[in-house]
Amino acid sequence: MTEPDNSLWRLKQRYLDAVLNGEAIQGELIVEEGLKQGFGMFDIYLSILIPTQIDVGQAWHDGKVGVAQEHLATEITLEQMNRLRSQIVPRSKLGFxxxxxxxxxxxxxxxxxxxxxxxxxxxxxxxxxxxxxxxxxxxxxxxxxxxxxxxxxxxxxxxxxxxxxxxxxxxxxxxxxxxxxxxxxxxxxxxxxxxxxxxxxxxxxxxxxxxxxxxxGIANEPVSLSDHLKSLGRKVQEIRRDLGWNQQQLADSADLDRTYISAVEHGKQNLTLGAVVKLADALGVELVQLLSKSDRR
Ligand code: B12
Known part of the structure; x- marks a missing residue:
């Protein structure tokens, strides 16, 4: 499968190399780079740290890295998690x-x-x-x-x-x-x-x-606009990747600007209905698929 402009994917590959080489500072710089590019803690957990742990586990399972190397890589990731956690701004308290x-x-x-x-x-x-x-x-x-x-x-x-x-x-x-x-x-x-x-x-x-x-019993709390936008952004990105497209290809197909697509995928763009329709058409999905609350497709 092609992984064209997928910057998170590239960050993950670099992060994997860093932790396998025991380069803690380099690992931290890569996470920092992800944050500067506008990715949130969850993007970093889901698209960098988890896939890295899985790859490290696979390499260990295949005998390509030893236990000490795996421990070192895991500790670097735990350190990054500690750092990211300290930046969490919780939503208002649920009381549970x-x-x-x-x-x-x-x-x-x-x-x-x-x-x-x-x-x-x-x-x-x-x-x-x-x-x-x-x-x-x-x-x-x-x-x-x-x-x-x-x-x-x-x-x-x-x-x-x-x-x-x-x-x-x-x-x-x-x-x-x-x-x-x-x-x-x-x-x-x-x-x-x-x-x-x-x-x-x-x-x-x-x-x-x-x-x-x-x-x-708190499943039906209203979802904030920001959460809707993040969810929509994740879906757009996921479907685009499934198609093997980079952001420019989606932008061309939807007649939108590439920077607009980037903002959408980061959950930072409050889209017009017209733009959502264009995206759904370009991605070949029903409008409702992009707008539903569930992350599952
Ligand atoms: C790091 C690691 C260790 C570290 C753990 C360090 C730590 N602080 O956690 C150490 C070195 C201690 C370790 C030990 C062992 N490990 Co180990 N380990 C791993 C490794 C490489 C990464 C685990 C990880 O961090 N994954 C990333 C996290 C985010 O993924 P996750 O745990 O699956 O969590 C996700 C979901 O499952 C879910 N989730 C997880 N928990 C929960 C809880 C709730 C409530 C919910 C809703 C969701 C949820 O959300 C997460 C995000 O999606 C994996 C490889 C792998 N593929 O995962 C092997 C792996 C898990 N280990 C394995 C094994 C066999 C062992 C040992 C038995 C090896 C041995 N022979 O000694 C020992 C355990 C000894 C014992 N006493 O039981 C196997 C497990 C196979 C199996 N299913 O039985 C794996 C898969 C490696 C492999 N391919 O063989 N391990």
């Missing part, structure tokens, strides 16, 4: 508390940390507990802090028995929280949530927050 952790026995916590960051930015009070919280301690904390939602990440399948125990124990609390599952092992088992008595499962960061909201 979520506790996020990986299941007992599971040392993977980067996915859980990202989920926690998405909740933070959505206005939740977030208790991030890190990796491998012992089940009984988690239950006690949830009881004591009146947690509304517990989000548990499970990456390796051998932790599933402990996940089941934890979910079962949380359900016995006098004021039981809603329980949301996620992570590689959870995601590979379609009926897992139902089977073990959890309330929901989500496969990615955006759906984690949507599902969390739905579970505690």
């Amino acid at each position: 508390r979520v506790a996020v952790t990986s299941v007992e026995g599971d040392p993977h916590f980067i996915g859980a940390r990202m989920v926690a960051d998405f909740f933070l930015s959505d206005g939740w009070d977030v208790d991030f507990l890190g990796a491998s919280t012992p089940g009984p301690d988690l239950v006690e904390l949830v009881r004591r802090r009146n947690v509304d939602l517990v989000a548990i990440s499970t990456t390796t399948a051998d932790c599933l028995p402990r996940l089941e125990w934890t979910v079962g124990s949380l359900a016995t609390l006098a004021n039981p929280p809603k329980i949301l599952l996620g992570g590689n092992a959870a995601a590979s088992m379609v009926n897992l949530a139902v089977d073990i008595g959890a309330d929901g499962i989500a496969l990615n960061l955006q759906d984690a927050v949507l599902e969390g909201r739905r579970l505690v």
Whole structure:
């Protein structure tokens, strides 16, 4: 597949090289460059940090990089996440508390940390507990802090028995929280949530927050104009990439300026209806597909 002017993709490739070479400062500069280009924290998580972690994991799995190199790369990414998190400006407080952790026995916590960051930015009070919280301690904390939602990440399948125990124990609390599952092992088992008595499962960061909201009953909050524009921008970019087009090709086809397309894709352009129609026509999709609230196509 061609990856023409896709600047995020290029940043990701450079970031991957940097972390694999252990160049922390270079990694930071690339993230900084992304921010200067107008990408937000979420673009950087979704299009740079996550794909990099997956590629690092693959390289490790294939024996191309050693454990120490993987650890170094992962630490650089955690450092960038810490930096990006410090810049989060949460939406107004929702008044709901979520506790996020990986299941007992599971040392993977980067996915859980990202989920926690998405909740933070959505206005939740977030208790991030890190990796491998012992089940009984988690239950006690949830009881004591009146947690509304517990989000548990499970990456390796051998932790599933402990996940089941934890979910079962949380359900016995006098004021039981809603329980949301996620992570590689959870995601590979379609009926897992139902089977073990959890309330929901989500496969990615955006759906984690949507599902969390739905579970505690705040799913139907009005979406701000800025969120609509970001969502529309993401869809335009996704469909354009699927077509293998660069921004100039889309601009030509829609009879719009390339800088306009760039602003749209970054969620920074308050489009006229006429421009949305032109974009939908050029991309060959129905208008409603660009305007619907869901990120899924
Ligand atoms: C970094 C890493 C580690 C680090 C973890 C460091 C840390 N602080 O987290 C360390 C070195 C500790 C580690 C250890 C091991 N690892 Co490891 N690790 C990885 C690696 C390279 C990256 C993980 C990562 O950060 N991914 C990026 C995040 C963002 O992705 P994610 O976790 O999937 O999260 C996304 C979604 O799943 C979802 N999500 C995640 N959590 C949640 C939670 C909720 C509630 C929701 C809604 C959504 C959600 O949102 C995220 C964004 O989309 C992966 C490779 C890979 N492909 O992922 C292997 C990988 C996960 N590890 C693997 C393995 C096998 C291990 C070990 C067992 C290896 C060993 N033989 O020792 C050990 C575990 C030992 C143990 N005690 O159990 C396998 C897992 C295979 C499997 N499914 O069983 C992988 C896939 C590598 C591979 N290809 O074989 N690992």
